[in-house]
Amino acid sequence: MACVERCRCCAESRRHGSILYNILRSEERAARPAGQGPRRGQASGGCPCGSRRRVALRSPQVACKAASAVLVKTLRFVQNVPCFQELPLDEQLLLVRSCWAPLLVLGLAQERVHFETVESAEPSMLQRILTTRRHGEHTPPRAPAPGRPHHGPGGPHLPSAGEIQAIKGFLAKCWSLDISTKEYAYLKGTVLFNPDLPGLQCTQYIEGLQREAQQALNEHVRLIHRGDEARFAKLNVVLSLLRSINANVIAELFFRPIIGAVNMDDMLLEMLCAKL
Numbered sequence: 001m002a003c004v005e006r007c008r009c010c011a012e013s014r015r016h017g018s019i020l021y022n023i024l025r026s027e028e029r030a031a032r033p034a035g036q037g038p039r040r041g042q043a044s045g046g047c048p049c050g051s052r053r054r055v056a057l058r059s060p061q062v063a064c065k066a067a068s069a070v071l072v073k074t075l076r077f078v079q080n081v082p083c084f085q086e087l088p089l090d091e092q093l094l095l096v097r098s099c100w101a102p103l104l105v106l107g108l109a110q111e112r113v114h115f116e117t118v119e120s121a122e123p124s125m126l127q128r129i130l131t132t133r134r135h136g137e138h139t140p141p142r143a144p145a146p147g148r149p150h151h152g153p154g155g156p157h158l159p160s161a162g163e164i165q166a167i168k169g170f171l172a173k174c175w176s177l178d179i180s181t182k183e184y185a186y187l188k189g190t191v192l193f194n195p196d197l198p199g200l201q202c203t204q205y206i207e208g209l210q211r212e213a214q215q216a217l218n219e220h221v222r223l224i225h226r227g228d229e230a231r232f233a234k235l236n237v238v239l240s241l242l243r244s245i246n247a248n249v250i251a252e253l254f255f256r257p258i259i260g261a262v263n264m265d266d267m268l269l270e271m272l273c274a275k276l
Contacts, residue, residue, distance in 0.1 A: 054158035055117040060257035063115040067254035070107040074100070075271050077185075078192060083209050091202055096268050099191050101247035104254075105167060106191065109174035110184045120158050159249045167249075170241045177234055182220055189213030190239060 057063045075096070078084055084092060179187070195207035221232045251264050259267075 053161045054120045055161050055164055056120045056158055057253065057257060058116040058118045063113070064254050064258040066111070066113045066115075067104065067108065068258075070111055070113065071100070071104055072271070073111075074103045074107045074188075075268075077188065078103070079272070081189070081192070084192065087202060087206075091200060091206075093269060093272060094197060094199055095192060095194065095206070096272055097265055098197050099194060100264070100268055101250045102191050102242040102245055103188055104250060105170060105242065105245050106174075106184060106188055109171050109179070110181070112175065113171075117159075117161075117164050119161075157248070157252060159253050163246060163249045164253070166244050167253075170238070170245065173238060173241060177231075177238070179235070179238075180224070183217065183235060186213050186217035186220065187235065187239060190217070191242065 078096060084095075087095075190210055190213045193206045193209040193213060195203050195210060200206060217235065218232050221228075221235070225231045247264070255264070
């Protein structure tokens with residue numbers, strides 16, 4: 001019974017006769033290209049609500065403290081890379097801004113940080129409409145500061161269960177491979193030296209550093225894991241999984257509970273210039 005009450009999809013049949021439902025459905029059918037069926041998850045009978053439910057940390061003080069310690073270690077690792085030190089400061093900051101979240105998640109995996117989440121109460125659609133209308137009447141919307149996640153009038157955008165599952169799935173994949181300290185270092189080097197970022201001036205130099213990190217990882221795997229010819233490919237799968245990690249989700253999950261509406265760009269710049 002509790003499950004039925006918690007799931008919005010289970011109330012679908014009760015909405016079929018409402019005027020609002022019929023208007024929305026007619027607009028959706030009109031916007032759908034001819035011959036295209038319902039979107040995946042709508043006609044299958046399954047409930048997509050679970051992955052969209054908003055969640056928060058069960059023990060934010062413990063998990064956020066662990067994540068903060070990992071962030072400090074991660075930036076200390078970055079600062080100690082000689083090739084990184086040779087780059088201009090604006091290039092360093094551009095690289096760190098783009099990759100701090102995947103580097104942090106790699107650090108969480110390396111430090112074997114576990115965390116649990118709980119479902120968070122979410123305002124109803126009517127509450128959202130009324131809050132938005134009230135907000136629009138009194139205060140005009142302002143653009144978020146650069147590097148700061150945007151939050152609507154309803155407050156912070158809590159991560160969804162699906163987003164958290166992606167993070168936990170990545171951690172589980174790393175732990176199943178029992179990645180060594182050297183392998184983590186080469187993976188971090190590959191992530192850090194991303195030559196495809198817009199605005200970089202030392203593109204060829206950074207591309208060469210990324211290639212060197214990949215070559216070093218390949219040679220290490222061939223030397224240490226001679227019986228596992230697929231290990232290098234498995235480690236590259238780990239890198240591909242990092243693309244699904246959203247930096248705003250990481251900031252909201254691990255830093256907002258203890259720091260508040262933090263501007264990660266400002267914090268990274270301060271930490272990068274500090275002696276960690």
